[in-house]
Amino acid sequence: MTRCNEEPLVGGNVSAGVVRVGDTVRRPAGPWTPAVHALLDHLHGVGFHAAPRPLGIDEQGREVLTFVPGVTVWPDHFALMEGLDGVERVARLIxxxxxxxxxFAPPPDAPWQVLIPPDRCEIIAHHDLAPWNLVAGDGAWAFIDWDVAAPGSRLWDLAYACQSFIPLSADPAWRRADAAARLSVFADAYGLDEGQRRELVSLLGRRAWSMHDFLRAQAAARHQPWATLWQQGHGDTWRSNAEYIEERQELWARALLDGGRG
Known part of the structure; x- marks a missing residue:
């Protein structure tokens, strides 16, 4: 395969070495790749097709996945999430x-890429369910970038997804006056019960702080690309978001516990 056939794919914060070749995507592989491919094979096998299908390893040692056609929602197409129907759709997809x-029964001793320890381990979670990993195609949405899939919990995945899809942001450019209402719709569409709603309230701030603390630790150790993200202010953003979320914890609780259950 010649380099001239490769189209670099950009977006997100960690995309170095990701290219499109025809109807496939080639990505740098790691020790976790076989486990991730087993996960994706399982998802397709049980009828969940909102994810790329793994096609093995190429002659350069890169993982090969089917290309998911469409547009990445973040940042240029976040208008797809503006209405409550977008919030409902992504919650149902999750x-x-x-x-x-x-x-899914993971391979024995699967070496997952665990970046941040989760609250607990009950499923193999995606750990980065966000608009930059959501591709909207003609009539179909799909999540990409499964390389940090690892043991976690439904609510740990959801706490991160709520921050990015609602969004729960301290940035005036992204702060939503209707954030509480959107959070309620998200919980209803996913189908959270009362106990899960109460637990989610406490996890929202904790999940945001986990991102801040991870970036701070990686920057201190000079690990890339995290050190650069820290220098660019991503840590400050997560700290501000965590404080914003915690200051409004009662608002989120009312939205989740007193809002309509649909």
Whole structure:
């Protein structure tokens, strides 16, 4: 395969070496790749197709995945999430994934890429369910970038997804006056019960702080690309978001516990 056939794919914060070749995507592989491919094979096997299909390893040692056609929602197409129908759709898609992965038996001693320790381990979670990993195609949405999939919980995945899709942001450019209402719709569409809603309230701030603390630790150790992200102010953003979320914890609780259950 010649380099002239490769189209670099950019977006997100960690995309070095990701290219498109025809109807496939080639990405740098790691020790976790076989486990991730087993996960993706399982998802397709049980009928969840909102993820790329793994096609093995190429002659350069890169993982090969099917290309997911469409547009990445963040940042130029976040208008797809403006209405409540977008919030409902992504919440239902995440629920479909979580239900589909419930029966997955990981390979023995699978070396997952664990960046941040989760609250607990009950499923193999995506850990980066966000608009920059959501591709909207003609009639179909799909999540990409599964390389940090690892043991976690439904609510740990959801706490991160709520921050990015609602969004729960301290930035005036992204702060939503209707954030509480959108959070309620998200929980209803996913189908959270009362106990899960109460737990999610406490996890929202904790999940945001986990991102700040991770970036700070990686910057101190001079690990890339995290050190550069810290220098660019991503740590400050997560700290501000965590404080914003915690200051409004009662608001989120009312939205989740007193809002309509749909």
């Amino acid at each position: 629920r479909e994934f979580h239900d589909a992965v419930q029966g």
